[in-house]
Amino acid sequence: MEDLLYIPKEYKSLLDLKQTEHAITIIKDSFQTFLSAELRLRRVTAPLFVLKGTGVNDDLNGIERPVTFPVRGLDDREVEVVHSLAKWKRMMLADYDIEPGYGIYTDMNAIRPDEDLDNTHSIYVDQWDWERHITERDRNLDYLKGVVSRIFEVMKRVEFVVYEKYPQLRPILPDHITFIHTEELYEMYPNLKAKEREDAVTKKYGAVFLIGIGGDLTNGEPHDGRAPDYDDWSTPTGNGRKGLNGDILLWNPVLRRAFEISSMGIRVNAEILKQQLAIRNQEYKESLMFHQRLLKGELTDSIGGGIGQSRLCMYFLHKAHIGEIQASIWPEKMRQKCRVNNIHLV
Structure with a gap:
């Protein structure tokens, strides 16, 4: 795992441990x-685990294993620690x-035991999960962009609050966020791999909302994986492109690469749910509790996403490792390498 670790040259935290916690x-x-x-x-209280087999847990890319355990008080029915709350919300x-x-x-x-541990990935995940009721007429790209822009303005506001308290943490966000579709990005950098394309475009613009995560590009591959039963990644949005979802990516000058802060999007309606399940050969999910509620019209149209708490703190505090923000478990070789390079994992 230590091979995944990136050590910034001559790194030194701009805040000590007490200042960091504050x-x-x-x-x-x-x-x-x-x-x-x-x-x-409105703030609500969320579950740490949900019943297995209900379709409520987030499948992420469809390959990650949830932490599962039986509950004696439920006749040993199994529950899963959440990956995220995309459908529960x-x-x-x-x-x-x-x-x-x-x-x-x-x-x-959340707990994600299949994460590859590195500077930005931990088996412990903490984020603000949010969901907003929208109407049918809001199911369009302009509405999505408007919400993204408002979230980005919140980020800029918080960045300034941090700067007011700790002037050594100078603001680095650009004035605005740039919107680019994954297909457009592929056309810009056809010879680069997906993550390399993200690095290139985010370095160029500073902050990017990458539209259309999950649907196949013209090369026959998706830019990145996305489950078929929460975000709408197959609705046509013009110029032959599809997708009413995306990721907020920031250029991280400490790590010298793109830095994902948020995954979000307009959610599937009944029609798009059936369409995307068919694309991914997952029609069997139509019988699950969450999917039945959606197909029966019991759930409203919505937009939502998750915003990484530790990642946002890591970015604003110019930290090199997410372990400088949150307490988690790391390979001992990674801890040792961090220790000798002034990266103090909590």
């Missing part, structure tokens, strides 16, 4: 306050009867 509190408190006000989101919009133009957010804590 700055994390400032970032988390400020961001969720600004985000909830900007998107009109949508059910809560309906169950809480949230009106159009309003939504919910929560602190999501």
Whole structure:
């Protein structure tokens, strides 16, 4: 695993351990306050685990194994530690009867044991999961871009709050976020691999929203994997391109590469759900509890996503490793290599 570790040349944290913990509190408190006000989101309490076999857990790319265990009080029925709350939030919009133009957010804590551990990936995942009730007429690319721009403005506001407290952490976000489709990105850099394309375009613009994650490009491959039953990645959006979802990527000058902060999108309706399940040969999921509720019209149209808490703190505090922000488990060789290179894992 240590081979995945990147060591910035002559790295030294701009904050000591006490300052870091204080700055994390400032970032988390400020961001969720600004985000909830900007998107009109109400905080709700979220589960750490859900029943297996309901279709509620996030399948991510479809290959990651959830942590599973039996519960004696439920006759040993198995539950899964969540990967994210993409589908659970949508059910809560309906169950809480949230009106159009309003939504919910929560602190999501997850365990992803199949992550490749490196500077930005941990088996412990913490993010703000949010979901907003929209109408049918909002299911378009302009609406998606508008929400992305508002989230980016919240990021800029929080970055300035941190700078006011710790002037050594100079703002590095660009004035605006650039929107690029994955197909357009492939045309720009046809000889690069997907992650290399992300590095190139994010270095150029500073902040990018990459549209259309999950659907196949003209080369027959998706830019990156995305489960077929929450984000809409197959709706045509013009110029032969598809997708009403995407990732917020920032150029990270410490790590010298693209840095994913958020995965988000307009969610599937019943028609798109059936279409995308067929594309991925997963029609069997139509019988699961979540999918049945959606197909029966019990769930509202929505837009939502997750915003990495530790990653956002890592970016604003100019840290080299997510382990400088959160307490997790790392290979001993990685810990040793970090220690001798001034990267202090908590």
